[in-house]
Structure formats: C-alpha cells, structure tokens
Amino acid sequence: MSAEPFAAVEDIEGAWKTLSAKEKTRAEYWLNAASRKIRRRWKDIDARIAAELLDKGDVADVVVALVLDVLPSLENAGLRSMSVQAGSMGRSFTLEDRSNQDRLHLEDWMVEILNGSVISGATPQIAAPRPYDFNRVFPDMREVYDS
Numbered sequence: 001m002s003a004e005p006f007a008a009v010e011d012i013e014g015a016w017k018t019l020s021a022k023e024k025t026r027a028e029y030w031l032n033a034a035s036r037k038i039r040r041r042w043k044d045i046d047a048r049i050a051a052e053l054l055d056k057g058d059v060a061d062v063v064v065a066l067v068l069d070v071l072p073s074l075e076n077a078g079l080r081s082m083s084v085q086a087g088s089m090g091r092s093f094t095l096e097d098r099s100n101q102d103r104l105h106l107e108d109w110m111v112e113i114l115n116g117s118v119i120s121g122a123t124p125q126i127a128a129p130r131p132y133d134f135n136r137v138f139p140d141m142r143e144v145y146d147s
Contacts, residue, residue: 003046005035006056007063012071015064027071030104034066037104042114054116062110070103 005028012027013019019027038059039045048054083092106114 003035003039005031005063006038007031007035007060007067011060011064012067016068016071023071027067030067030070031063034063034104037066037106038063038114045114048116054114058113062106062113065110066104066106069105 008031009019009024009027012031042048045054045059049056049059081092081094083090
C-alpha cells in the first residue's frame with residue numbers, strides 16, 4: 001500500500017491553472033513521485049506531521065513547487081529553441097537547457113522546511129509559471145497563426 005501524496009491536483013490548480021485531463025494524470029504521477037522522493041530522504045516525515053512537529057501545509061507547498069517546476073517543461077521536453085518567421089519579421093528564443101538536472105530538484109528553502117529548521121512559519125517562494133501555449137508565443141504575429 002502506497003502512502004498518499006503530500007499535495008493534491010487541486011493544490012497544483014490553485015497555484016497555477018485549471019488542468020486538462022491529460023495534465024491531471026501527469027500531475028498525479030509527479031505529486032506521487034515528489035512525495036516518494038521526500039519520504040525516501042526524510043523517513044520520519046509522516047510521524048513528524050502526525051506529531052505536529054512539521055506543518056502538513058508547508059510540506060504540500062514544497063511538493064507543489066517541485067511539481068510546478070516539472071509540469072510545464074514536459075510539453076517541451078527536448079525543445080532547445082524556437083523561431084517564427086512571417087515575411088520580413090521574425091522572432092526567436094532559446095530555452096534553458098535542463099537535460100542534465102534532476103527534475104525534482106530540492107532547493108535550499110525546501111530542505112530547511114523538510115528538516116524542520118525553519119522556526120517561524122515557512123514562507124515558500126514559488127514562482128508559478130504562466131500558462132501559455134508555445135503556438136501562441138508571439139500573439140502580435142497573427143498572420144502566422146491564422147493561416
């Protein structure tokens with residue numbers, strides 16, 4: 001029997017956007033993966049939450065931040081750059097190369113929370129990505145999309 005994840009799909013939606021059915025399936029997987037990763041490193045975490053030595057909401061914030069770092073990048077896995085050309089106008093951009101990084105990377109503030117070393121209420125610093133569609137990266141270039 002596997003343990004419940006520390007956060008739910010609704011937490012992801014509250015922090016980011018309403019998810020499609022496909023995104024919800026992916027979110028459920030990554031919520032479970034992040035929770036398993038945390039339980040492997042902090043084996044007593046469930047007991048500390050039950051004993052109220054660690055706030056369950058703080059742990060949920062960590063899991064949501066981990067998953068929000070993964071979900072948007074899945075649609076564009078392997079994409080390095082993109083360009084759009086319409087007549088004499090063109091735009092291009094290069095994405096961050098994250099191919100060699102752990103997808104569920106624990107940042108320092110997350111480790112502090114999970115270690116229980118944050119004395120006053122933890123303040124997670126989540127920078128939730130804006131929902132956007134790469135097909136609409138350049139909305140001012142309507143002639144590219146309306147063809």
